[in-house]
Amino acid sequence: MTPRFVAMGAVLVLAFALAIALGDQRFTADQIRLALTEPGAGPAYIEKILWDLRLPRASLAVLVGAALAVAGTVSQSIMRNALAEPGILGINAGAALAALLVIVQWQTVSETLLPWLTFAGACVMSAAIYGLAWQQGTTALRIILIGVGLSALAGAGASFISTFGDITSVQRAMVWLAGTLQDSRWAKVEILAIWLLLPVALVWLFARELNLMAIGDDVAKGLGQRVNMTRGLLILATAAISGAAVAAAGLIAFVGLAAPHIARSIVGQRHEALLPAAALCGAIMVVAADIVARRLMPPAQLPVGLMTGLLGAPFFGWLLWKRRND
Template identity: 45%
Template structure:
């Protein structure tokens, strides 16, 4: 675990240097370091690095870590190796509430968008839990109802968007693609504020996650209150993914890829899996954002599209692997 942490930390450091130096105005390493540690010595570089690129980089790391943790929790609760946060309808719920705010409300409500997305994500998770409850919320019922609700809410989002003006629709399409473009310090601070309690909760979640992956009867025999734990873990997943989606838009497949990479290297114990998955998630989103900025520069590909291009083949590879080796 120590070696993996050092390796991923080194990769993330290299990505950070590249992200802060590359862009419409490339900066050499000495100017990047000067901008970070001695901003008064080079005000122009400091404006570019600390004013625009640094909050975007930090947001990518926070978003990647949060989505990876949400994915690990989803896979444990659903007992499904192909599960990820979107399976709970969190992304769909956030998208609908943000669409309603953008299209149906007056302009100048940008400050309310994160609150709307976060509230929509939590409302969707609560609705799925309520519909799945039959003296308990079995994982299969949660999966099936989540898929159905996500489809219905996505259709409602499309309907809402058709009533918007051209500017509103363009803004909504950028958000739905998952983008870190224009992410500033106030939005980063809001993201960090919402994610902090969720990250702290993850510190005490490993034992519950290890037990909830077992059959219900066995987990109860080991002292786990199954339904209470399942509800609290789904709520934690909604906090992690909902807070992230509300700021960045939906960034898919991170919650699928990162936990699997972590599990292959550190094993299934969530005490090691969760921090490793968070590091993998931060690396994935930071790398995807950097690629999206430089591959077709000066045009920019939203980070959500980059992760989708990587995540699609990974999903099919994983599905094929699990078919031949279900364990």
């Protein structure tokens, strides 16, 4: 198991190194090493580009990718559905609707406040899904179907706001909703890291519970698990993780769907290994997608959400084909 994690960590380090090395300005390895290890010893413009632009962008990509992957892993486990992830369940739609409402109507909002507002949107959506799905308990199928319906409703609300909002604010919101890392700064990295600490720790503590839930509700109940309460807590944690990722970078599609499947093929089903493996896979995916988004049509920088969508759509189709007889 350890060599596999070492290999994934090495791939992430390589992707991170490429993310800070590649750009409109090309730097040699010596220039990068000097700027990172001996500030003030080299040209000031190199240090500024690396420390103020590329490093925070790559760091934010790592955190966002890991967050989306963990949220996707939890969603698939508690729903026992290979196609489940916060975007499909509607949790991300609630977070995005709240953020769009704030951006278009308020136009300016504190970076420390936006994660709380998107978390509130995700929580309201999660509570609505869970409440409407409750019938002497919950089932994964009801939660998924209601989540899809409420996601469509949130999308309609977002379209309404976009239609009648200020055009400048709407354009800014649309760029953000496409999934972008262009406004990456150390303040965002710090806020996202702090915000993710508690819900990710909660998910990690519930790794054994996730193993039981992935088997089935009846088995979990037979082994003493309070299934409905556990599912509710994990949905709340997923809402917090997804809301923070959406606040930081907008809607980045398919990472929460694909990363857990890739991680399972590497480390297996047990969540003690699956959660960190999925986080590594998600971080690699977003960092790599951002490199492609920056370098595909220079000097224009495409939204990273566009690249993950283009890469993820074929994966989604392959997954559906693979499970056609299930």
